[in-house]
Amino acid sequence: MTADPGRAAIFCDVDGTLAPIVQRPEDAHVPGETSRLLGRLARRYGLVACISGRSVADARRLVGVGGVAYAGSHGAELLEPGSSTPSVAEAFEAWEKQVKAFVAERDTPELRAMRIRIEDKGPIMTFHWRGAPDEDRARTHLEGLAQEAETAGLAIHWGRKVLEIRPPVPVDKGQAVRDLVSRTGVRAALFGGDDVTDLDGFAALATLVEEGSLDEAVRVGVRSDEGPREILEQADLVVDGIKGFQRVLAELDAA
Secondary structure (H helix, E strand, C coil): CCCCHHHEEEEECCECCCECCCCCHHHCCCCHHHHHHHHHHHHHCCEEEEECCCCHHHHHHHHCCCCCEEEEHHHCEEECCCCCCCEECHHHHCCHHHHHHHHHHCCCHHHHHCCCEEEEECCEEEEECCCCCCHHHHHHHHHHHHHHHHHCCCEEEEECCEEEEECCCCCCHHHHHHHHHHHHCCCEEEEEECCCCHHHHHHHHHHHHHHCCCCEEEEEEEECCCCCHHHHHHCCEEEEHHHHHHHHHHHHHHC
16 A cells, blocks of 8 residues: 555545544534545545545535545545536436435424434435434334335435435445546555445455455454444454544555
8 A cells, every 4th residue: 555655545434434423414524634634645645535425515525625536425426536526327316306205205293203314415315313312213213114215116225323215226335446446547445434335345445356456455444333343344454433544544644
């Protein structure tokens, strides 16, 4: 990674890796020192990219660094460094109205009474129940809603006290990693993540090494109380929380 930084890539999940998990996603923030590290790394390394389940616009707002790439909506959106307009997978975007209509029909007084919050991520709509007065009841309610979504032909994804309703179009963080590696021609890459969707990024790095598209890959698992054990099992390096990952970035900056 550090021997030839101009041909190396740093991929970072955002929530739980760069920014702490908070009750309301709009209250999340990336520490200033982490943003400054990313900015410095972007000037030395072949690629620095933030890959998030958030929309590109929201991820860019949260991280606040202009010289890095952003892949949003789990890879369906891509904003390249220096660009002001993201590209969006056409098939994914075509389902936005259907996803929004499905969720709007289920934005009921009962849902609000349970304090389940809805987040609009463009083609993805998200239900959050972190901090609900009865989290078990909220989860049970959303399990029924998830079944309805699948019956309606939509895709679902469960995260950390989060249910996403998605277009039925295959996208994942691993695809974003593969696309960016192909575009930039880097030969080494690191991916840091803490949640289920980051396992796709881990898998992509392993596949790219097996195929010969990368010479070296490092998977950094960010330990948390709610994160899946697979993150720790598949990681080459495990760190504790966002502070631990910030130290990884600082070591890359100092190398």
